[in-house]
Amino acid sequence: MAFWRRKKDEFISLGLSRAASERAPETQTGTETGIEPQPAMVARVEPAEAAREGPAPSPWQTSVLGLDLSIEQLQAREAALEQELSARFRRAVAATRESLSEKIDTVFAGAKKIDAELLDELEEALIAADIGVPTTMHVLETVRRGISRKEIDDVEKLKAAIKAELLSILHASEQGGVASETSVPENIAPYVMMIVGVNGVGKTTTIGKLAQRIKAEGNDVLICAADTFRAAASDQLAIWAERTGVPLIQQKQGTDPAAVLFDSLKAAKARGSDVLIVDTAGRLHNKSNLMAELEKMKRVAGREVEGAPHETLLVVDAVTGQNGLEQARQFLKVAGVTGIVLTKLDGTAKGGIAVAIAKELGLPIRYAGIGEQVDDLVVFDPEQYVNSLFN
């Protein structure tokens, strides 16, 4: 069994039988926190009637109560959750929308016809979203071509064209041929995920959220605290491990992160974990020694588990400006990043740099962080993202 997303499209067991096997022998210096059995989440069900049944209970809570629910009830819950998450995502990017869409709307409001001035203002609106000069130019170029071919002759069509262009960038990156959980053979365990990024973007928090989700899908998750540098980094992760009821392997500050990873891989194999999530210290992509350290970790992972790390997620803060592109470029080169997590979308920043990253490097945006709580992580949905930008 591999990874939670794989199960998005299939019906999965409740994992009732798993509770017993959770008590694997303690390993090394690992700190283990209690694991509570949890109902597994069922896959994406079309938003059902259930959604209207008042506020959805948070399905992520670490409670055993869900165990006595029927499949139907769980399904309804899941549907409600999907609804809720998508509503929250929309709400979260609403602030974003205010700037970009409001801006674009004001641009459009006054304008009856498409002229150079309108296009200039449009350019500004895209720049304001941190999409960056080259990508903005690219979008506008496509639009201009449409205009000169007379395919775009009114403001509505212009709007649709920009939307389509942004979407096509995001969709193209999804096809981008990056490793995904579906390409990893079922018999490989643990499925290793490495979380990387510059300082302070939200790596550790994202791991807490991811662990919760993946575990809730019925997987046996293990976390590796390979940030041995920052003050109290592993204390922070330990609290997340406790919150989510997932065991954690850690060592004292200053230990070689590759050594902690090595221990974790061994532990994951010994206890038959399905997924190992690796926290790494924040590092600036221009520090060659720190990037080399990451490369070493990647090598260690690959030596212990075939094909590991199977997934390497680069966490990007939505407030990040143009430097984000260089970050992605360097982390891709050194750590073989397979996807982006765009965090802090609950603020007013638009995260447009992720679109530029998708375009330039073909890296898909996999998840979006929309808050500081454990359930504030959603699967990134390009349609919703672009739609929210354009109402």
Next chain:
Amino acid sequence: MFESLSDKLKRTLKNLRGEGVLTKEHVDAALREIRLALLEADVNYKVAKDFIASVKEKAEGQQVWLELKPSEQVVKIVFDELVELLGGQSSRLVFTRTIPNVVMIVGLQGSGKTTSTGKIARWLAQNQDRKPLLLSTDVYRPAAREQLKVIARATGQSIFEKPETNDPLELTRAALQHAKDVGYDTLLIDTAGRLHIDDELMEELVSIKSETHPVEILFVADAMTGQDAVRSAEEFHKRIGITGVVLTKMDGDARGGAALSIKQVIGQPVKFVGVGEKYDALEPFYPDRVAQRILGMGDVLSLIEEVQSKVDQDEAESQLKKLQRNQFTLDDFRSQLRQVKKLGSFSKILKLLPDQLLGGVGMPDLTDEQTELMEKELRRTEAIIDSMTGEERVNHLILNANRRRRIARGSGTTVAQVNSLIKQYTEMRRMMQGMFSGGGLRGKMMRRMAGMPGLEGDGGDAMMGGMAGSPAGLPGSSRKKKKKRRR
């Protein structure tokens, strides 16, 4: 990465040379490129627009200096304006007699508040003779208080703790009282990261403020921040009144345009710059350096200024003359080494040098170990010259085997090391002769920097040779012409 701004300008303006005054065409063409550079550096688009408009007004019709091309002239106007807007250098925090003076540290999540709190405490203790007490009011982020505690321990600063409460205000009151009781003159309050649109948490800051009447409220901003920087800064300022900015993660390669945006919307100066994860990685803010970084021109000017202020101009001039006449003696060499030392550490100097200055050849990528090695070489070189007689220093030709043995003994080095220094010195003389024949702005800068040995010439080589004394001391790196990434 990006084509440098000066290259772009050169391309755009190459046909517009020597027309006496800056015409509208010159200015428009140059400003278009500069606008793009500002946007690429994350200057907010509105700020960039206003900025361009004001520069445009200033630039048109200006006399083009004889020495400059129109493109360079526009860059200079832009640069001066940018420096002006970024504001003065003001890293001193101004304190009153009250015990304690309170400093609040605020900002978005992950911007670097906790780390900066520790750095500033350490800095105040070391540079302003303060006795700081640290307090974390971040009761939300897991292990946030523990993080500050670890930092306090690492920097040898005191921290106030009250694990039994989770209420930021209660913590604040207790710490304030404790500071009064014990006599800590500065209370640094680290706050939880928050979004400027989080009303409840913003209100919390307001209460902490009214409880403590801080002398400083520092807004910590990540140098990598994009267009949104103006929004958050503006909102924090509106709510609690920011008195200064700390710009973190400047050790990265972000251009840091957010600094200009923030300055423009809140009108308060950047007081500190964070340049690393270690607790001594805090620097004052130099507007000219950041202006150059935003424009992508490297830190030429601040280096020139640093050199100028510390090097006796006349001496440099006379050395230049000697150099050209091939009379550059070991005495001169030594006095230059000393001037270099006055500038601070070697690695610092290397970091200041932009690629352009090195004629596009670039500097070798030096590890910390290598720089340390070079600094050691520098000291050894000086020791060797110190052990020479006056006569020997003026005329190296008399240095025969006997003399070299004596010098080696006197300086605690080996004859081989003495030999290699002399070889370096003669090579350097040769190289430096050709070095000052270049014209244009760069040539002029080089001349002004004559106080520094081998700053250019053959790219990194002359520098290594001149300063470190021996390429052998730098295994594999002194001859490598690798493009250096600026940091």
